[in-house]
Amino acid sequence: MKQLKLQFFLLAFGICVVGFTQENKNVTICWDVSLSMKNRDIDKEYYFLDAYFKTIQNADVTLLTFSNQVISKNDFTVASGNWSGIKENLNTIKYDGATSYEELGAYADKGEVLLFTDGKQNTSSSSPSFEGELYIINSNQDFDRASLNLLSIVNNGNLVDLLDKSNAKTSKQNQKEYSGKIYNGTQGLASAKIYIKSFPAEQVSSDIQGNFKIKGAVGDTLVVSYGNKVTEHPLDNNFALNFSFEESGIQLDEVIVTEKVPVQEExxxxxxxxxxxxxxxxxxxxxxxxxxxxxxxxxxxxxxxxxxxxxxxxxxxxxxxxxxxxxxxxxxxxxxxxxxxxxxxxxxxxxxxxxxxxxxxxxxxxxxxxxxxxxxxxxxxxxxxxxxxxxxxxxxxxDGPRKQKKDLARLTNNVYDGKIKVNSKTLVTPYLKELKKGKNLQEAYDIYLDQRNKYWNTSEYLLDVYGFFYASNREVAERILSNVLEKKDTSYEELRGMFLKSEESRNHKMALLAANKMLETFPNKIQPYFDVAMANKNSGNYQSALDMFNNIANGKANAKLNFGSLEKVVGTEIRNLINKERKNLDIKKVNQKYLNNLTYNARLMLDWNNPDAEFVVQFVNPQKRFFNWEHTDTSDKKRILDELQHGFANEQFEIVGADTKGDWILNVTYLGNRTSGNKAPTFLKCTVQYNFGKPNQTSEEHLVRLQDTDDEQQLAKFTVQ
Structure with missing residues (x-):
């Protein structure tokens, strides 16, 4: 009778039941562990898998976990419907990162494929092809039905909606009392909330301290919540819980850079x-x-x-x-x-x-x-x-004309004599202090998973944490950064910060995702159009880049916007792109005035994510003299207002002439945000393009996070040949 109910459950979702067989079935489970899947109804999915394996009984199973990339691949053998090993593995899953299906087709084995996902693919737009029968299973209330339908159609597959209550079946039979103890490894017994997750969702909760007793059934999931830490534990016949909370730490070294510069007089x-x-x-x-x-x-x-x-x-x-x-x-x-x-x-x-x-x-x-x-x-x-x-x-x-602005172009007292202290101190925030307590990468990552809910609405949080993990594990860092794409109401400053961070680390694919998200979310700002073009160029999509640059130059990118503020840098990019990649480009639609090449000893591009930020960039030339470029309301109010109105944040500088060859230093002083109460973070990136417009053109990226008002730090140091 029980077997008939399981078969009926599967038939209700259109899954073919062929009865028992002694031959092992090949099954691939693709388990979406992106951040949005934290909201999955895992009990419904477990009930589905329980019914599925009790029907096919014996299977060779490949379990793929994925978010922005495939994270793990593990093989299991299911015998007589017992899939407890798979379930135990799934109960340890940490949900983090954005979503991509791009690699699944290559990893999935032949046979049936069970894809558990909500369809919110945001780091690619791929529809992988699977060799075997595909079943897409969703248990999220908030899901992308169109994406799932497309994937199903491409593979002639099946979409299983576990939210269809007409198919919901469960049983509370065989309930019994379970017990355990909750303790803190260093501070004694701790108070926590404990409850049973069942199917359909039902909670029995109570605040407990120390020993606890609660009723549940085999197959139920016991949840323990303590502060920001939540863990889940499957119930079985031998269940007993001893749950501890402990803290540990990791210390990072600081690097201080100082410099002495000789002065020559003539x-x-x-x-x-x-x-x-x-x-x-x-x-x-x-x-x-x-x-x-x-x-x-x-x-x-x-x-x-x-x-x-x-x-x-x-x-x-x-x-x-x-x-x-x-x-x-x-x-x-x-x-x-x-x-x-x-x-x-x-x-x-x-x-x-x-x-x-x-x-x-x-x-x-x-x-x-x-x-x-x-x-x-x-x-x-x-x-x-x-x-x-x-x-x-x-x-x-x-004595100068009265009531006239001071000539800020005049340079005075600009001898760079080494007395100017450049602050290169390590960025310090409450959440980075917590992360440093991790003794190793895994402990630091676990601390991040616990703390992220607290700082989720802090727009610089994911960007700073990305930087924290990048030197130790680039893969983990990029998974964390991809969470920016998972946010529903991401700010412009955070998205452009993600773009600048990705470009600095030369992850051009991630930069393109951030730029496209910016363009989709903020189509009335002109900067995202330029960033999409730049990301395409850096990704090798030269024709797409040229087309966007050209559309910006002639205003066709968006007829409602004024792209005049970007005309100079766009023109430079068009000329440079055509000079380098002419044989790979269709330039018929490009204005003739852009076909002549430009060459400089070096070209500098400054990009920042927060148009409201005020800062001063100090250029120190090879003769150890400096002059400043001010991004402030007092020095250039018209420019600041133009930036805020049209939404752009960049500037280019050309280094030309024999006297410019040698060592350069760029320092930056942060003056805060011009709008009172605006706490948006500022990331400033400098791109140095050596031998610009020449066959041996190369480039490098430098990026700093501006935090404390009046702090001066080194933005870049480079040599012009």
Whole structure:
């Protein structure tokens, strides 16, 4: 009679029952252990397996556990329906990581395949092909039916919905009293909650201390909950529980980096007066009032022919100044003019609009300086991409115009003499302190599993824990990081932090997943479009990358968004990608202006995950002089507002010229978030691309976590050849 009930249960789900056989059946159980599967109704699944094995009786079983990848493969033999060994293994499972079916088809053996999952595949979109009959079993209330249906159709398989209450069957027969003891290994008896999980779900709970007694039946699961720790124990005829809670720890070493830098002195005349040759941090061209002819009637006459690589427009107007190399993709190739620290309106080479510079009196000019490359973008960002012409008037050299902003481009007291202390201390948080108590990797991982519920809504938690485990076990670290994709309401800062972390460790597949998730969740920000393109490029998907870059450049990526803030970096990426991979690309739709190559000694890309963050990056050049690029509300309010409005967070710098070859240091000082109460974490990444645009181009990544306000730390150290 009991056997008939089991067969009826399986038939209710469409599983063919062929009766008993002495020959062992080949069965593969694919058990989803991703984080979302913590919510599975394991009693329903156990009841299913119990009915299944009591029907087929004898089987050679391969048990695969998987989340973002296949985690374990174990072989079992089931005889006379006894699958207790498999059940014992399943009871030890830890649920962690995102979900991928990509490897299952290769691991699964021939024969029937039982896939226990909720269909929430988020680290791939694969539909593996199985050689044997496929049964997909779900017990989660929140599941992706469309994904499961697709997988079932591809394999001509069967979808078993254990949530269908019409098929639910259980029995409370043979209940008896079970007993045990709960104790703390170091602090004596501990209070805990204990209850029985049954099918359908039913709880009998009580707060107990020390010895306990509770009624249950063989096959039931006893659950013990103590603080954040939850364990499950299958009941059998010989069950007795002795449950302990203990703590242990692990200590990590700290590394402190210090540096002493010699200083060399040699003065030259610049736009800022007598300065050390190396003080300005870059090569410049400058003229003084003595080199401006008295007969010059316009500022155009004062500039024309005075600087190499600098030319005026067809009308010989200063507002149409061009400085080689010109690499703007804005359609405007004219440089920026700054008078006494104030940027002037520019003419536009694309529209033909001409800005007025006639108000500048050539006889009132004290000096003119030309800035190119990093020296220009250092202070003026993308606005200085085509070079900057700095004009200092004689009026400004005395006491300066009133009510005028200070010329922040002027560099003072910027000798890097080794007295500046760079903080390289280890990141300290409450949860990292707890993890350090683990004596080994497994203990630290168990502590993480216990603590994660407490810190789950802390957006930097998974990112920091990923960094903690990465050096010891990359596989475990990436499983932890993939949990960001399991979250229902993931923040932009957390997703972009995941993207930056993945790119730093060159896990381009994970970076692409994070970028796609960003684009799906935040389609009204422009940065995710760029990140998807970058992740595709770094993954070797060159055509997909070019198509996205091109769509950003022409606005087709999203007609509702303004991608103007990304035009310069996108143009650089298009040119560089075509130069390196032209034979593998269809470039018919690419604008002709992007087909010329750009070359630099090095190109730097700064990326950060939190547009609200304020920080200052200090560039120390080979001559051991420094200058700063400020990402602050006070120094560039327009840029900050632009970032917040359009949702981008990057900047590029070009290192060009013989004087830039040598050792560079980048330090960063964190100033906190500009919005009061905003506790979003900030991760800052620097990508150094050596010999940019040349056949021997290479790159490296540097990433820091900005935590304490006013702390200075080293972002990157590299050598330009």
């Amino acid at each position: 003065e030259i005349t610049t736009a800022y007066g007598k300065e050390n040759k190396d003080k300005i941090g870059y090569a410049v061209q400058s003229i003084s009032d003595e080199e401006i002819a008295p007969v010059s009637t316009t500022v155009n006459n004062a500039v024309q022919g005075k600087f190499s690589g600098v030319s005026l427009g067809q009308n010989e107007d200063l507002s149409e100044v061009k400085m080689r190399p010109s690499n703007s993709i804005l359609g405007n190739n004219y440089g920026l003019i700054v008078v006494d620290g104030v940027p002037m309106e520019r003419s536009n080479s694309a529209t033909g609009e001409i800005a007025d510079t006639s108000f500048i009196d050539p006889q009132n000019i004290a000096s003119i300086t030309v800035l190119k490359g990093l020296s220009a973008t250092n202070r003026y960002g993308s606005e200085g991409a085509n070079g900057v012409l700095l004009i200092t008037t004689k009026t400004a050299t005395f």
